[in-house]
Amino acid sequence: MKEKLNQIREEALAAISAENADLEQIRIKYLGKKGELTAVLRGMGALSAEERPIIGQIANEVRTEIENSLSSATQALKEKELQKKLIEEKIDVTMPAADIKVGKLHPLTQIQRRIEEIFIGMGFSIAEGPEVELDYYNFQALNIPENHPARDTQDTFYITENILLRSQTSPVQVRTMEKQKPPIRIISPGRVYRSDAVDATHSPLFHQVEGLVVDKGITMGDLKGMLETFAKTLFGDETRLRFRPHHFPFTEPSAEVDVSCFVCGGKGCRVCKNEGWIEILGAGMVHPFVLSNCGIDPEVYSGFAFGVGIERVAMTKYGIDDMRLLYENDMRFLEQF
Numbered sequence: 483m484k485e486k487l488n489q490i491r492e493e494a495l496a497a498i499s500a501e502n503a504d505l506e507q508i509r510i511k512y513l514g515k516k517g518e519l520t521a522v523l524r525g526m527g528a529l530s531a532e533e534r535p536i537i538g539q540i541a542n543e544v545r546t547e548i549e550n551s552l553s554s555a556t557q558a559l560k561e562k563e564l565q566k567k568l569i570e571e572k573i574d575v576t577m578p579a580a581d582i583k584v585g586k587l588h589p590l591t592q593i594q595r596r597i598e599e600i601f602i603g604m605g606f607s608i609a610e611g612p613e614v615e616l617d618y619y620n621f622q623a624l625n626i627p628e629n630h631p632a633r634d635t636q637d638t639f640y641i642t643e644n645i646l647l648r649s650q651t652s653p654v655q656v657r658t659m660e661k662q663k664p665p666i667r668i669i670s671p672g673r674v675y676r677s678d679a680v681d682a683t684h685s686p687l688f689h690q691v692e693g694l695v696v697d698k699g700i701t702m703g704d705l706k707g708m709l710e711t712f713a714k715t716l717f718g719d720e721t722r723l724r725f726r727p728h729h730f731p732f733t734e735p736s737a738e739v740d741v742s743c744f745v746c747g748g749k750g751c752r753v754c755k756n757e758g759w760i761e762i763l764g765a766g767m768v769h770p771f772v773l774s775n776c777g778i779d780p781e782v783y784s785g786f787a788f789g790v791g792i793e794r795v796a797m798t799k800y801g802i803d804d805m806r807l808l809y810e811n812d813m814r815f816l817e818q819f
């Protein structure tokens with residue numbers, strides 16, 4: 483019987499350590515109810531009283547050995563499976579991700595932000611004003627008298643006699659000067675409205691950036707220098723400026739300002755319509771009446787102001803020949819910027 487037990491032990495241990503061993507099957511074969519070891523134990527009744535405890539002990543040892551061997555083999559198998567899983571299911575975090583489609587800013591927004599950046603860089607801050615405005619701020623305080631043609635209902639959307647959609651960003655000058663004492667250095671970007679029919683260069687809604695500087699001893703030279711820095715930063719270092727005398731009721735003297743065409747450098751081309759120059763803004767020295775309307779003493783302070791058309795700048799910079807393209811939201815157009 484001893485030999486039989488030793489044989490069972492050797493066979494079982496060998497089976498367990500064999501490659502791809504079916505451990506459950508081995509457990510049933512040796513330790514199960516109808517297993518080989520169980521069969522030996524059942525036969526113990528036939529043994530003598532001296533032999534029984536000796537064989538019993540050996541049988542227990544064999545059982546424990548097989549059990550331990552099975553459980554460490556099971557453990558090892560689990561470990562191996564885990565390792566395999568870890569290797570197989572590894573995620574390669576260096577693999578390039580699928581493209582995320584991000585949109586981009588509308589060309590007008592891009593230009594507006596660029597203009598803001600340039601002026602913020604020169605120490606300006608940004609002021610805002612309402613689009614639904616009082617006649618007083620849009621016209622009266624800006625030295626535009628009752629019968630001035632700019633008030634014509636053909637140009638301005640009136641809501642009531644005194645309330646309108648602002649036709650320019652200039653009212654923000656007045657609102658700023660009423661609230662803030664000099665030194666003042668602001669720009670104010672935003673929408674403006676005019677009762678114009680839509681065509682290649684007109685839209686009832688468009689955008690301007692107003693600028694205003696008020697302090698002691700501000701001169702036309704300061705205006706020129708600042709606008710030159712602005713134009714060179716936006717259109718390139720070779721850009722030149724041309725000031726043409728003009729009339730605005732709220733500035734004296736006033737000028738319309740052209741930039742040399744950045745495409746042909748002033749020789750004349752399609753973009754500048756053979757002029758060599760492109761008009762982008764109006765400017766001037768703030769009229770003394772406007773200063774005193776806002777409670778600022780024109781004997782002590784002076785200032786300059788300007789108004790830039792954002793569409794004008796965008797069309798100039800990108801060579802866009804029809805303003806309507808900016809509002810139609812055709813992706814094939816917008817994707818180019």
Ligand code: DAH
Nearest residue numbers: 650733764765766787788789
């Ligand atoms: N508000 C004027 C316009 O819409 C533009 C303008 C011209 C603004 C001269 C100014 C300025 O501040 O000084 O045509």
